[in-house]
Amino acid sequence: MEVNYDTIIRVLGPQGLRAQVREQEGLKEAFNWLVEELQRIAEVATPRKKANRGHGSPWWSVEVQEAQGEARRAERECKAAPSEHNKERLNQGLRALAATINKEKTKTWRTTMQKATHKTDLLWSLERWARCRSFAPPDPPKLPALTGPPGGQDLSTQKEKAEALARRFYPNPEADLSDIEDPDLLEQWVPKFNIEEKVTVGDVRAVLSKISPWKAPGEDHLPIGLLKACGRPLFKVLAVLTEACFRIGWFPEIFKRAKTVVLQKPGKEPSTYRTPGGYRPIALLPTVGKVIEALVAERITSAAEAYGLLPAEQMGNREHRSTEVAIRLVVAQVQEAWRQKATASLLQLDISGAFDTVNHTRLLATLRLQGYPQWVVLWVKAWLSNRVAILHFDGQKTEDIPVIAGVPQGSPLSPILFILYIASLYQALKTAHPLVSIVGFADDTNLLAFGKNPDANTQQLEKAWKTCLQWAGTRGMAFAAQKCELIHFNKGRRQWENPVALAHPGASGYSTVKPVESARFLGVWLDWKLSWRAHHQAVERKLKTQDFALSRIAAKTWGPSLSRAREVYVKCIRSAIAYGASSFHQPTAPRATGPKGPAKVLSKAQNRSLRIVVGAYKSAPIRCLETEAWVPPLDLYLNKRLADFEGRLQKQALQSGAGPEAERITTGHLITEACNKVYRSSDETHEGLTKAQSSLLSQARIGDIGLRDYLFRVKVPEVRTPYCECGRGRETVEHLVAWCPDPPLQRPWDGREIRSHRDLQTVLRGVGARSRRFVRKVLGWLMDSGRLLEYRLARRLELETVDGEG
Structure with missing residues (x-):
């Protein structure tokens, strides 16, 4: 998006908005005026994209x-x-x-x-x-008719579908609130700590810097990128208005409207799409409101961390915690139980519609009980009240749908409010069941029981489950017993089959949950022996899609440049391979002959991808592929990833930046920078080359290239001799470029420029700016020579593209 900064500064200006607002009505008018001005600025400085009225096929010629x-x-x-x-x-x-x-x-x-x-x-x-x-069928233009109630007709009209979806997306569960003495917050209370109401320009700038600029906006159509482009004048206005909101405990009504797009959940059975459960709501909120919410979220989060309001077992949405830390915690506890000759059993809980079922009265009472100042609680109350959603599907939108419960997903404030809301569950479990360990990540709650045998574990889990039901009854939440999963971890040869009986709310029966061999846990697959076999099998299945994606956008003779193809591999495929390595990877010993454990199997996936990135033949040695792509062997990369993880765990102890440990980390950083410098210099050789040229260059360096010497060596039936047509030597790149007395094309360089094997290697390695320019002549000549048939189409398309641009 192109933004005219001069127009923005002229229209808005540092004094363009009435900043002195002390009452709700004046503040409301100020926000309305601000949104109108921003929309006018957007119209003047950034014209709207023209509506798509159809277009001809791009391949039509x-x-x-x-x-x-x-x-x-x-x-x-x-x-x-x-x-x-x-x-x-x-x-x-x-x-x-x-x-x-x-x-x-x-x-x-x-x-x-x-x-x-x-x-x-x-x-x-x-x-x-x-x-x-690319491999999935296109989404239908309209939602199919949804299955109606038993004995009734299907829901086919837009209104009927909207009502069914609204019941699913925006429930209003009942909760036992009898223990709350002041549900309307009419009484004063003494906070346990203070949170500053003042908002500065720096606060607004810092919040905006963390938000992606071009995420889809809400009904106001104002992207974050526009707010960033407005600069200090807007930051000053937002700081003053936000501080006024904090002071009077109010949130603008215009920012409580969520534009909610209904999308299919991928990978479901066709019958699932006949029910509201086959769809998910994507709420798009006004961006100015999200800035205010982010400013509140930072203050609430800082206080929660500073005053220990969050349980240590909660790993979600917190600094220095992650899913990998949660995975390591579970694995380490299981292994320690085994060392102590004990057993461990994991029960994964599922909260039905967790964020959507948060009871507002209970949430406000929780914040008050935790000691938050009155202005924070009253502001959150105003933020939660009178929210509405507008569903968009089938090319239409619904009327306003009141949102009675829940915290809006998509808001930067919702995650911290939810983990504060659920903190009391952790405290109840730790108090009543000290031998049950809890590991959570946002709404994912997991119970880990230890005992002498699996029967003892299941008894503890059943009791802990009842505690969860009691807690849920006072919050209007529900745990789905049918979605819970149980694993008994065991080092023996036989898997334990002891089930757990989970009581239904109100003593109306039980659901029996049988143990499984493996289960997905925060993105990794844990099996009952912690062998990680199930995990690397799941990764291999996932990599089929990842490899397919890479092969669709890059190949030997076409696609983005080698550096871009490498970037796709490193950021998408290798990150998928390496996820969870902090728990499953076995570090490679200094004199080991190769990787061990899952890394040995997953290395094959890296090799497949690197052949696409480099454009090499299957016979190319693995180390040559890694050198050409400047990608280290997977086991060494996982070694580094594991070391980085351990370093992050020790970060708190190294804040002073002194001592031998800190010195080792500094040295490692310098080594990494030196390696990156070498990579950047090697990448300069491929700079400006097409994918076909880079592939040809890599093949020439490796030696496995589609000339007679190589084709005869790999026993291609049609190739009966490795020698060049001149009969003076084997047909290799060196022979054609330097020695062949009868080249297929006249060489466009002086014969004295390449007189030895060393001269050719200097050119191919791009040593110096002159060699990097000269290598382009060599690559173009090889493509035009007619000896490399696979590059004929690539060369012709390249020339046609150049002619078309000219």
Whole structure:
């Protein structure tokens, strides 16, 4: 988006808004005026994108049009005189048209992939499409008719669907609030700590810097990028208005409207899409309101951490905690239980609609009990009240739907409020069941029981489950027993089969949960022996999609540049491989012959991807692929990842930045920077090269290239000799470039420039700016020589693209 900064400063200005507001009515008018001004600025400085009114296929060209004309003429002649000759001519025309369309589609796709080298947003949108959507059928233009009540008709109208979806997305569960003495917050209370109401320009700037600029906005159509572009004048206005909101405990009504887009949940059975459970709401909130919410969230979070209001076992939405820390905690406790000759059992709980069922009265009472100042609690009360949602689906939108319960997902304030809300569950469990360990990540709650045998564990888990039900009854929440999973961890040869009986609310029966061999836990798969076999099998299944995505956007002779293809691999595929390595990876010993454990299996996935990134043949040695792509062996990368994880765990002890440990970390940082410098210098060799040129360069360096010497060595049937047509030596890159007396094309360089094997290696390695320029001549000559058939189409498309741009 292009923004005219001069227009923004002129229209808004540092004095363009009445900042002195002391009452709610004046503050309301100020926010309304601010939104109107921002929308006017957007109209003046950034014109709206024109509506999509349809467009021609990007692959349509003059050649396609001519082939279509020939096919249509043949069709008319065949209809007028249906002879064998005319029928054959029609078939030829149709085949020619299909071939021309396929050719133009290929050309357009490969040209688009090449443009992605210089357009980062295009590259990642294509990567996401290839990974998530290219293999899936398109979403239907409308939601299918939803299954109606038993004995009733299906819900087919937009109104009927909206009512069913609203009941699913915005429930209003009952909760036992009898223990709350002042539910309306009419009485004063003494806070246990103070939180400053003052908001500065620096606070607003810091919050905006953490928010992605071009996420979809709400009904006001004002993206965060526009707010950032407005700069200090807007920051000053927002600071004054936000501070006034804090002072009077109020939140603007215009920011409580959520534009909610209804999307399918991917990978479900077709029958699931006939129910509201097959869809998820994506709430788009006004961006100015999200800035205010983020400022409150930072204050509430800082106080919660400073005064110990959050349980240590809660790993979600907290600094220095992550899913990998939670995984390590569970694994370490199980292994310690085994060392103590004890057993461990994990019960994963599921809270139905966790965020959507938060009771507002209970949440406010929780904040008050935890000691938050009155202005914070009253502001949160105003923020929660009178919220509405507007569902968007089937090309239409619904009327306003009141949201009675829950905290809006998509708001930066909701995560911290939820983990404060659920903190009392952790305290109740620790008090009543000291031998049960709790590990949580936001709404994911997991109970880990220890005992002499699995029977003892199941008894503890059943009692802890009843405590969870009692807590849920006072919050209006529900634990779904049918979605809970149980694992008995065991080092023996036989898996324990002791089930756990989970009581239903109100003593109305039990649900029996049988133990499973493996279960998904925060993104990794834990099996009952902690062998990680189930995890690396799941990763391999996932990598089939990841590899498919990489192969769709990059190949040997087309696609984005090598550095961009490497970036896709490192950020998407390798990160998927390495997730959870802090728990499952076995560090490689200094003199070990290769990786061990899951890394040994997962290394094959890296090798497959690197062949696509580098554009090399299957016979290319693995170490050569890693060198060309500047990607270390997977086990060494996982070693580093594990070491970094351990370093983060020790970070709190190293805040002083002194001592031998801190010195080792500093030394490691310097070594990493030195390695990155070497990579940047090697990457300069490929700078400005197309994917086909980079692939050819890598093949020439490795030696496995489509010339006779290599093809004869790998026993290609059609190649009967490894020697060049001149008969003077084996057909290799060095022979053709430097020694062949009868080259397929005249060399566009002086023969004295490459006189030895060392000279050729200097050129291919790009040592110096002159060599990097010279290597382009060599690569272009090899492509035009006709000896490398796989590069003919790539060279022709490259020349056609250059001619078209010219």
